[in-house]
Amino acid sequence: MGNYKFIISGGGTGGHIYPAIAIANELKxxxxxxxxxxxxxxxxMEMEKVPQAGYKIEGLWISGLQRKLTFKNLMFPIKLIKSLLRARNIVKKFQPDIAIGTGGFxxxxxxxxxxxxKVPYVLQEQNSFAGLTNKVLAKNAEVICVAYDNMERFFSNGTIVAKTGNPVRSDLIEIKVDKDEASDFFGLHNNQPILLILGGSLGSRRINQFIEKELSFFKELGVQLLWQCGKLYYEEYKKYDSDIVKVKSFLNKMDFAYSAADFIISRAGAGSVSELCLVGKPxxxxxxxxxxxxxxTKNGEALVKEDAAILIKEKDLDTSFEATFKALMKSKEKQQILATNIKKLALPYATLDIVNLIEGILKLNKILQNKKKEAAMRWPRFNKWRF
Known part of the structure; x- marks a missing residue:
């Protein structure tokens, strides 16, 4: 029963990689x-992150299509053909019992x-708007695991869609560290509001530039910053590190960061949204x-519709942010509404639910294989054309 072979593909961003690793860990x-x-x-980044998690990985020469005509787009057909041939050889050599795709090139x-x-496969779609790859692959999938309601509209009729949520770090399902300990860990004061700023693992240039511009605004409000600027930008922004501004290239202890925060500014990638639903902060x-x-934008708007978050587009930051954030700080009622509603959207057991589905598919395929073998033994001529 335990000698299964699993082949898993997901990458390009942490939003595709970390769910894939979480699923693999539970299967293991x-x-x-x-x-x-x-x-x-x-x-x-999967070529680095997956081996760090203890798994083997093979690389394909593939990349996505660019929005405008570039040399990379002209190379896409060649890359696709080579990647298909390479993938065929990998599948043939490894002979997996099931394949799992979490998105990515x-x-x-x-x-x-x-x-x-003829290898069965499961798709995991993290976003509220299905990606092109998953829409193309959906027809032959055993099941598509999604994180939002009404996702059936993106896939062909008859495709099985299961709302499981997105896999998240196990230490966030039940955060055990309290706010005092978490604030102290980062050298911040618990008697002043703490704003956690997340721009993704690599960081966001636009968010970093905006936070830099607004430092005096936050100081006037008496707000402390826990600013994850990303490793690409740390050297540029570390000069702002102080008693009330903590600049980090990366946050290894996210349970501490979330526990310390009173407010959070974040990108709206699928993984981030799923984590923040668990955390339940404005x-x-x-x-x-x-x-x-x-x-x-579509991920964020799905939460805004439930009065579970606030969304400001990059182009509107300079005109809308200060008034919006100041109003949020002044309204304890609004803070409570956002925190309560976002928490209601949490799906903490996504990894378990996804793996339960995978295990069910494996068991069903095992039963079907045994039935075919029995039929072959009883009616060998019939089996020749029927099976």
């Missing part, structure tokens, strides 16, 4: 003797070859406009 916990192989895009070629090789989303199909 259940099936001690299972084998795992990840497939990612060469030169993307490499998942397309891998799951296409899995389908051709949140202001600044979605990145530079992502496929503007899915971050």
């Amino acid at each position: 916990r259940r099936f001690k003797d299972a084998e795992f192989l990840f497939v990612g895009a060469k030169d993307k 490499a998942s397309g070629p891998l799951l296409k070859m899995a389908a051709i090789s 949140t202001l989303f600044i979605p990145s406009p530079n992502v496929a199909e503007d899915h971050q």
Whole structure:
């Protein structure tokens, strides 16, 4: 039962990689003797993050289409063909029992070859607006695991869609550190409001530039900052580190960061949104406009509709932010409404639910295989054309 082979593809961003690793970890916990192989895009962060998590990974020469005509787009057909051939060889050699795709450039070629090789596969769509790759692959998927309501509209009729939520870090399902301990850990004072600023693991240039411009505004309000500027920008912004502004390239202890925060500013990537639903703090989303199909804006808007968050587009920051944030700080009622409503949207057991579905598919396929073997033994001629 435990000798299954799992092939998993997800990458390009942390939003695709970390769910894939979370799913693999839970599968590994259940099936001690299972084998795992990840497939990612060469030169993307999964080639570093997946081995760090203890898993093997193969790389494909693949990248996404750019929004405007570029040399990279002209190379796309060549990359796609080479990646399909490489993926076919990987699937043939590894012979997985099931494939799992969490999005990203490499998942397309891998799951296409899995389908051709009659390998069942599961898709995990993190965003409120389905990506092109998952829409193309949906037809042959055993099940598509989603995090938002009404996702069926993106997929062909008959596709099984299950609302499971997005896998999140296990230490966030139940945060055990209290605010005093968390504030002290970062060298901040618990008697003044703390604003946590998240721009993603690499950081956001636009958010960093805006926070830099607003430092005096936050100081006037008596707000302390826990500012995760990203490793690409740390050298530029570390000069602002002080008693009331803590500049970090990366936050390893997110449970401490979330516990310390009174307010949160964040991008609206699928993983971030899922984490913040668990955390249940007043949140202001600044979605990145530079992502496929503007899915971050759609993710944030899905929460705004539930009165569970505030959203300000990058282009409106200079004109809207100060008044919006000041009003939020003054209204304890609004803070409570946002915190309560965002918490209601949390799906803390997403990883378990996704793996339960995967395990169910494996068991069903095992039963079907046994039935076919029995039929072959009883009616060998019938089996020749029926099975």
